[in-house]
Amino acid sequence: MHLPETPFDLTAIGSGLVFADVLDDLARALTAEDAAAVVQAPPGTGKTTLVPPLVANLAGGRVIVTQPRRVAARAAARRLHQLCPDLPTGAVAFSVRGESTTRPSTIIEFVTPGILINRLLADPELTGVSAVILDEVHERALDSDLALAMLLDVRELRGDMRLLALSATLDAARFSRLMDGAPVIDSPTALHPLTEQWAPPPGPRLDDRGVTPAFLEHVAATAADAHRTHPDSDVLVFLPGAREVSRCADGIRDRLTDSGVEVLELHGQVPPREQDRIVSGGDAPGRRIIVSTALAESSLTVPGVRVVVDSALAREPRRDSLRRMTGLVTLTASKASMTQRAGRAARLGPGTVIRCCDPSTAAGAAQAAAAEVTTADLTGAMLTAACWGAPGGEGLRMLEPFNPRAAADARTDLTAIGALTETGHATELGRMLAAVPTDPRLARALLDSASAGEGELAADVIALLGADGRPASLEADRALAAARGDRKHQREAERLRRIAARSAGTGSGSGSSSGSGTGGGAGASGTDPDAVGRVIARAFPLNIARRMVDGPDGAASFLLASGTRVGVPAGHLATQEWIVVAHSGRSQARAAAGTGAVARLAAAISEETALSMGEHLLADRVTTRFTEQGAQARRIRSLGAITLSSAPARPEGPEARAAVIDGIREQGLGAFRFSDAARSLRERVQFLHRTLGGPWPDLSDAAIIARLDDVAAPELDRLAGIGGKPVRPSAIDMLPILQRLLPWPAAGRLRELAPERLEVPSGSAIRLTYPPLEEADGADASDGAEHSAPGRVVAEVKLQEMFGLAQSPRIADGAASIQFHLLSPARRPLAVTDDLASFWDGAYAQVRAEMRGRYPKHPWPEDPWSAEATARTKRRPPR
Secondary structure, three states, X not given: OOOOOOOOOHHHHOOOOHHHHHHHHHHHHXXXXXOEEEEXXXXXXXXXXXXXXXXXXXXXXXXXXXXXXXXXXXXXXHHHXXXXXXXXXXXXXXXXXXXXXXXXXXXXXXXXXXXXXXHHHHOOOOOXXXXXXXXXXXXXXXXXXXXXXXXXXHHHHOOOOEEEEEEOOOOHHHHHHHXXXXXXXXXXXOOOXXXXXXXXXXXXXXXXXXXXXXXXXXXXXHHHHHHHHOOXXXXXXXXXXXXXXXXXXXXXXXXXXXXXXXXEEEOOOOOHHHHHHHHHOOOXXXXXXXXXXXXXXXXXXXXXXXXXXXXXXXXXXXXXXXXXXXXXXXXXXXXXXXXXXXXXXXXXXOEEEEEOOOHHHHHOOOOOOOOHHHHXXXXXXHHHHHHXXXXXXXXXXXXOOOOHHHHHHHHHHHHHOOOEOOOOOEOHHHHHHHOOOOOHHHHHHHHHHHHOOOHHHHHHHHHHHOOOOOOOOOEHHHHHHHHOOOHHHHHHHHHHHHHHHHHHOOOOOOOOOOOOOOOOHHHHHOOOOOHHHHHHHHHOHHHEEEEEEEOHHHOEEEEEOOOOEEEEOOOOHHHOOEEEEEEEEEOOOOOOOOOOEEEEEEEEOOHHHHHHHOHHHEEEEEEEEEEOOEEEEEEEEEEOOEEEEEEEEOOOHHHHHHHHHHHHHHHOOOOOEOOHHHHHHHHHHHHHHHHHOOOOOOOOHHHHHHOHHHHOXXXXXXXXXXXXXXXXXXXXXXXHHHHHHOOOOHHHHHHHHOOOXXXXXXXXXXXXXXXXXXXXXXXXXOOOOOOOOOOOEEEEEEHHHHOOOOOOOEEOOOOEEEEEEEEOOOOOEEEEEOOHHHHHXXXXXXXXXXXXXXXXXXXXXXXXXXXXXXXXXXXXXXX
């Protein structure tokens, strides 16, 4: 291809790289100044090496290239610089947190997405930048997704900025649609033949504590065997986290003591210089086994590797929305991730991947890892969006929107620290916090600590809290002491000290990296035991916790101000009354009962410090609950969800009444006294409601409770203790309340429509039995069976009192008939009917035959139609 005079010799750079075959296609797609493109290229094709110089030649200004990890950014810059020896120093550079090699003459700059986001917030037009390339976008990191959305906005402001999205495994069509139909450039594969082998473990890979020691031993043994059986290759081993990397590396060393192999660890806690030496190959004299986290999964070609041993495990962020906790969980790696890992073995020649699982486990894995925007804590992203002018992410073009629950929690936290207004817009403080390259809560703690004269110590502590990987100790003081020996920690702490010093107006900051200056020395020397905890509490006041339960083997359960319980393993912290938790995770084995949460990093604090740091969470309130004794109130002083004191109190008006109503709503009306009159009235009215409808009201529990505020004010006040001592529910007769519910003036016809008694031919007034409430409510669903059917009005009367009555009386304006239970002289049932005429003409004869001998003193006439109805026995004959 012919290109104008340009600083990069693409022919020399692309020698031997498969991606060189599609450079012409990509160049044509980028001919317009504001062009965009989606590049899909498998691992090892050379896209990361060739695309940036091509774009730089076309664009003519600075080109920014994002890499998902710092080690990848440094390695990509170093590799491209090596391929361009004639370019001046700094032409190809990198910028990562705490380190930059850029110069005014830099043409291509490799950065992490977080660095790019900070640049965008500081300069939304990206002045001087002619193109941005987002590499490895398939990983769906939160910062990468957010940066792409912000860049799409920038392209609407600027008409001269090129934008490219690169990935090895990419849903190209989806990215193309998001990027306004950008063309997709496909590259042929560069992978050599790959042999796939399986080494399933004899036992489980995971248990309640995480990766099992037996599985790590299995991976170590598999890696050692691979080293022996592949004498011409280095071995790259993938594990989910730094702790597993270290344990497995030790296991390999134990198995290969005399082989002369160099066993190297590659993860975020390894010093940058050592990371760079590993991924570049350095001057290693012999063979190597590199045990790595996902750092080596993409963007890097590790020299000498022809064999990959894959644990098939990954560690991904997951948010527990119920407990408002975010942590890393270990699970089976996605198919895309396993493909990426296997590709490390076949980049430079035929390779072998050995997967430490069975084929069915791999086949059942998720297609791709979940996008972080759906699973991670969104505090930083929400603040970025607000500072960008898109509160809540509204208007940002993202592949997936923010997780609604996580976004709501983040907004609550950001509002609480003063970073957002009630409407979700960024405050001036929020913009200051967004400029600090750390979590907004940690940034707020840094600035507040600086104002309190503790900026040096805060920088030290926040460098620890923001570090990758698990701390060296559960106790923050000890973890901090261990971290201070690490140069990476020292650089980060010094950088934060400079920010703290500027915030406090004390200059550029010159505190030593040991944290022994003013404000920091107290925590470091131990003269102020609360110093470290104060910093953590400023960042996470909702994580201030009080011991609640002593668990087995010296462990303890603590209640956080947020309301979550967290377990603390046996040790010094488990004996403390108050702590503040910086990090927590999931562990069924050692977690607080029912929560699954266990502290990973915490500090002991005094009660005084807890109350001071959580001052805005302090509350004094009277709480009332409704019991069988009536309204019971207590005056409670609390720190968030933590009760500090509780004492009996007098119920307070509206709150007490609301508590009574809530209690009744929860418990129903069963605790109240229903006199016979109240029960009768309720059943009669409910019968009319079911039979006639309006205006007769529904008197079910739910319907009465819904109107209590309107019709039971005096009773509610008595129950709540307003104006006197609370009374028990059993002291309240429901009759007056029910009477207030009756419809006027229709209530005047209640006795006519639903009489309490019925006069029968004998002259007796027989009490009518209306269906109990539960029967009345279910009557509409009955099958219409006449005998003792639910929902019927019943009159129980001796048979002799009904002689001569042919027709059953009707009530409710004729809408319902009365069902008669005809009784023997001993008041035992003889017949059930609501058709008396049929009974007298039919079944009566049989009843008479059976009963006249048993009850000879009672009349059993042959003709019941003409006989006198009576409640008495026969008259004795004259002597």
